[in-house]
Amino acid sequence: MTKSICALAHKPGSTREAFQAYYEEHHVPLAIGHFPFSGYARNHLTGAADFRWDTISEFWADDIDAAAALMAGPIGKIMAEDEERFMNRPLIASAGVEEVILSRGNRAGSDGSRTAILVQGPAGGDDLRSRLMGWASGFARDLPGVSVDFTSSWTELAFPAKAVVWLPGWHEQCSVPSGLSAEILLVRHVETPRSRLLG
Numbered sequence: 001m002t003k004s005i006c007a008l009a010h011k012p013g014s015t016r017e018a019f020q021a022y023y024e025e026h027h028v029p030l031a032i033g034h035f036p037f038s039g040y041a042r043n044h045l046t047g048a049a050d051f052r053w054d055t056i057s058e059f060w061a062d063d064i065d066a067a068a069a070l071m072a073g074p075i076g077k078i079m080a081e082d083e084e085r086f087m088n089r090p091l092i093a094s095a096g097v098e099e100v101i102l103s104r105g106n107r108a109g110s111d112g113s114r115t116a117i118l119v120q121g122p123a124g125g126d127d128l129r130s131r132l133m134g135w136a137s138g139f140a141r142d143l144p145g146v147s148v149d150f151t152s153s154w155t156e157l158a159f160p161a162k163a164v165v166w167l168p169g170w171h172e173q174c175s176v177p178s179g180l181s182a183e184i185l186l187v188r189h190v191e192t193p194r195s196r197l198l199g
Contacts, residue, residue, distance in 0.1 A: 001060050003059065005097050005164070008056075027086070028192065035059075037192075039199075040192045041057070044190065047185075056164075061199055093153070093159045097151055103145060108169070112188045119182045121181065128162060143168060144168065147165075
């Protein structure tokens with residue numbers, strides 16, 4: 001199974017709240033009716049007014065390339081038309097992901113709360129990886145559901161992090177190791193049950 005991730009934003013003249021509501025009520029049912037996802041989750045921002053995007057979506061598929069290829073045909077046309085209704089399409093920033101699960105368990109708190117730590121860091125990928133894994137492993141000793149996504153941007157507009165550390169619940173006061181810059185986002189995690197997915 002492979003994973004991709006996407007940062008998405010509302011159309012000019014709309015709001016974050018309207019975007020997130022339309023996404024859940026209209027776009028999600030459309031997507032799960034056409035794409036063979038084996039996992040699909042949305043992480044809706046609940047603060048960070050100055051952050052450029054409103055939602056970070058996660059997609060898992062047995063064949064992510066085949067799922068992505070559907071966007072080149074009639075299904076892609078249907079999805080693009082719906083995206084035009086509520087999404088700022090030039091701001092779509094997607095990436096392939098290497099997902100590293102550090103501790104098993106629920107990805108979010110019982111109320112859907114989750115923390116996304118968007119990490120930038122040194123130019124050397126190996127240095128970023130080793131330092132980030134050492135730091136994130138500390139969370140995994142105390143928390144279930146901790147994972148790290150190492151991203152490889154697919155779009156001209158790069159995904160806004162080289163890696164994302166995901167923590168269940170809200171953790172606003174994380175101290176980031178020196179040499180790594182990070183933005184801490186509090187999100188509401190919504191995951192589509194596997195029984196409703198085509199994959």
